[in-house]
Amino acid sequence: MNSTTSALRPVRCQYETFMRHVFEHGASKTDRTGTGTRSVFGYQMRFNLNEGFPLVTTKKVHLKSIILELLWFLRGDSNVKWLQERGCTIWDEWADKETGDLGPVYGVQWRSWPKADGTHIDQIAEVVKQLKSSPDSRRIIVSAWNVAELDQMALMPCHSFFQFYVADGKLSCQLYQRSADIFLGVPFNIASYALLTHMLAQQCDLHVGDFIWTGGDCHIYNNHFEQVQTQLARQPFAYPTLNIKRKPDSIFGYEYEDFEVLDYQHHAGIKATVAV
Ligand SMILES: Nc1nc(=O)c2c([nH]1)NC[C@@H]1CN(c3ccc(C(=O)N[C@@H](CCC(=O)O)C(=O)O)cc3)CN21
Numbered sequence: 001m002n003s004t005t006s007a008l009r010p011v012r013c014q015y016e017t018f019m020r021h022v023f024e025h026g027a028s029k030t031d032r033t034g035t036g037t038r039s040v041f042g043y044q045m046r047f048n049l050n051e052g053f054p055l056v057t058t059k060k061v062h063l064k065s066i067i068l069e070l071l072w073f074l075r076g077d078s079n080v081k082w083l084q085e086r087g088c089t090i091w092d093e094w095a096d097k098e099t100g101d102l103g104p105v106y107g108v109q110w111r112s113w114p115k116a117d118g119t120h121i122d123q124i125a126e127v128v129k130q131l132k133s134s135p136d137s138r139r140i141i142v143s144a145w146n147v148a149e150l151d152q153m154a155l156m157p158c159h160s161f162f163q164f165y166v167a168d169g170k171l172s173c174q175l176y177q178r179s180a181d182i183f184l185g186v187p188f189n190i191a192s193y194a195l196l197t198h199m200l201a202q203q204c205d206l207h208v209g210d211f212i213w214t215g216g217d218c219h220i221y222n223n224h225f226e227q228v229q230t231q232l233a234r235q236p237f238a239y240p241t242l243n244i245k246r247k248p249d250s251i252f253g254y255e256y257e258d259f260e261v262l263d264y265q266h267h268a269g270i271k272a273t274v275a276v
């Protein structure tokens with residue numbers, strides 16, 4: 001495919017343009033964590049997944065954590081133990097210190113949204129079923145925003161609601177993220193949903209289309225300003241490409257080793273503190 005040829009992949013800077021916009025025009029706001037932010041309400045970015053895999057290049061992004069976190073969601077897991085056993089610590093700060101539990105967060109809502117009659121809905125299995133049987137449906141949606149259970153969650157879902165769309169044999173995905181930590185969270189969120197779109201396309205014999213990221217409260221934490229200035233002084237590279245080495249029997253059969261990212265040209269990593 002042309003899209004895998006480095007010379008033909010364009011250099012895109014949607015994320016950097018977004019970051020610059022919020023840095024230059026954001027309003028000062030206090031926030032739950034006590035850190036303070038610069039914030040803009042409402043923003044949208046579109047990534048054509050045929051132009052490459054949207055992994056931010058203006059700093060090194062730790063893809064291993066992103067893949068593991070997505071596989072952990074797809075397991076329906078909500079305990080950090082499985083992540084920790086694999087060296088991923090990104091959820092540690094929010095977990096119960098003794099049990100490792102986070103309450104009914106993403107994985108639980110995706111795979112076993114509770115119904116009033118005591119049964120559960122597997123929203124991901126339903127998506128696969130719908131994409132295969134009625135790809136033109138306008139109802140192919142997953143919601144993590146379970147209003148009745150928000151008070152039991154360690155952190156309310158940030159990437160809360162997503163929809164799939166098929167046209168011309170290509171699968172697109174749009175995410176609504178109600179709250180977006182632009183420096184630390186958003187590079188993870190974009191790559192994670194791009195990856196999920198590739199996996200679902202493979203399972204449903206579709207090509208990939210666009211990933212559309214829509215944000216609500218889009219903020220840069222006040223203690224990330226120096227990092228942001230460093231990052232914005234850099235020139236982006238063309239995106240890498242994603243190779244999925246095997247086609248598992250189901251969307252739930254993927255393993256970490258099934259994924260490889262090729263030609264990831266990036267600038268050095270930039271350390272920052274996460275607001276808890
Ligand atoms: N304030 C805040 N921002 C977030 O992005 C965020 C939360 N809280 N809470 C829940 C999850 C956890 N997420 C996180 C947490 C930490 C990193 C982080 O520290 N990333 C570093 C190191 C990555 C690694 O070691 O794997 C980075 O440089 O990207 C990223 C996303 C995303 N979410």
Ligand SMILES: O=c1ccn([C@H]2C[C@H](O)[C@@H](COP(=O)(O)O)O2)c(=O)[nH]1
Pocket residue numbers: 032033155156158159179180181182184185186189
């Ligand atoms: O996937 C994620 C998870 C979390 N975030 C960020 C967004 C906010 O900075 C915090 C959550 O705080 P709230 O007060 O609940 O909004 O975490 C993210 O960007 N991506």
